[in-house]
Amino acid sequence: GKSAPLKTPEGSGFDAFLGQVDQTACHNMYPSAIDDGVAGEGGVPLPLNAAGNRSREECMAHPERYNYTVDVFTQGALGWLDAHVSPHGADRSPFFLYLSLTVPHAGGWTDKGAEQGSPVPTNFQYASRSDWPEVERDHAAAVTYMDAAFGAVLDRLDALGVAKNTLVLAASDNGAHLEGGHSVTFFNSTGGLRGHKRSMYEGGVRSPTIVRWPGVVSPGSVSAFPWAFWDLLPTLAEVAGNTKSVPGDVDGISILPTLRGMPQRRAEQDFLFFTGNTDWADAPTSAAGLPQEVKGGAVTDGAPVVTAYSVVVGELKAVAKECANQPSTQDKLQIFNISADPFETHDLAATPEGAAHAQAILELVVPRNLSCACYQCGISWRDFEMHAESAPMKQP
Template structure:
């Protein structure tokens, strides 16, 4: 009887420890996945059917799903900068691909690491090279496996990947080319995404076996971004094999695009299964999002699957299609499964959200943050909408116009193509989600407010070439 009592008390203690344990944080980031690519998001005009994303659809049912989530920028590196630093693109130090974080930039990985988290990055970094102060290991990540270079990440079959600051050769991929590894010889080379997903699965196993430390794991996919085989060129979306749901009469690049989206979905399913297998699922907060809107590169057309859904524009646009992102957040025991939120949230809000999840005091956070914590919304409480959602991009957008800014405040969305223009476009997203009816001439007071927001949000620190 006494032994049974001790067993009972031990079980109770373990349950209490599990409940009270500091949550792990897993952020899964897709690369160039459009708002309409995930099956649970609206896509009213598709003529080729919805992409097959069963695991993400299931995750959405288990999560709080956001209709008004925003990536940090309409392209890769600036978007990741906002996610790391908690600043929007008007203040972030990386505002274009090919730039690096600055020496004094403090990332969420550094903050969580100092708070006792083990920190890991698997996949694409794109914010600084190894051997510099902007390498992943020098920006807060204790473990890194993947690509440091924005351009090298275009190569789906690279000759090496980085493990921390050491190059790990992939001998099968030496001299990889479309001739050597393309159809029907894709199994002759190794798809980097498989290696990176395996690294994440192994990491989760090891994290479970050393249960003394919570973790922050950032898994940064390179798909469905355009890429190549043995090359940094964006010549297609080279899937390792065909999936039967994508029809043989479709263009190869579109079958490949659909296949890599579904393969990413399968890989996310493997991560979710692994969390459950090793007993981490109940104490891990999962974020899933895309780094910008749908791409239109490598011969792929974003219109083939209507990847932007009901939104205007695509990657590189400051219209909604370039910056609005699918966003799922699952926090077991906190977020109510299957809820849909219209709370507006951008990547620069992740830092403060993650910090509050990890119970990091606000006094330990950097100054001059642009974001806010979404935790009250995740707990089912009402929050005021942020004053505005701001994006900028240093190059022409999909309309082939100049340096662009986009601002959303309440339901208004305004776009300005050149930083010094006194004219802007203005849309009411509540009635015109596709941004087709420019109301600027009818609302001069709102236009004035939009220009004021844009002028205030942008700080010119020689990061943009205008």
């Protein structure tokens, strides 16, 4: 979901929905109510959370007394599969299920509580890791909890006898985050890539996808083909054999050849385009600069918010740290070869070859009349409460 104005999933073509439409509400993993397509926003009460006196200590001590959204969403997904998928695919009708879990993510334990770590009912085996900061124990537990939820869905597909004919994709919507006190360096979450969530560098826009498709995707296989979420619908339409339903103005392409292990290249005029906030380009990732809680949307130092964008064309990556409304031929670009230099340490813009690449990329992008505006562009990393007493970084 996103912030208002809101549009229900049913209004975008889904047949049924259970979740939280407003992304701000999603930061509370123990809400008193959630939404669905029948009762509307806040129309599905979660009675165990009605008292409103949740806390980390209470929820972990008695997880059975509370409704955790990951459990609610997962059970909703399993129930939908049981109700709509014929055992062993008897009717052979294609189906699409989108399970969007809100962890691992900074969040609160109550409707209006401050964000602190990643709320989770239990710390599993990480509870004994006293050498880890509490926020990192919670983060690891949230990832493990998410993994168990995905495992439950895969097990249900197996039990229904449709696993061999079902494509499953698991992906993140952004790079590693540094919110709620979590550090992107503690578990090496970016793998050394520059930047993090909201940054235009690879650490902010590159994230892995895991695929299971028995008989099509070879177990253990790896692909470096770059794709984005706008490629998902054309891909699923082709998988379902219904490419005629894809509107002609959809930007994405089908990555079915890549899933099948076949060579695939994007057309020379095709590119990936991301927008963001210049302020997040190289925000702190060290222990001394860990964000603790969101304070608001205004830039606290009064500095104007400057939008930024990045473009990926084949092996080349361009980053514009300043953009006025739309990309312009006057924009100053950093140029990286992300195949040879995935950590974006060598800016080629000052070289003759790099300058030529920058010119070619601008000539490709500018005529498209794209906007530099981005969701949450008004949020600066300075909007986060910094704390200087973070525990030393320790690798697991």
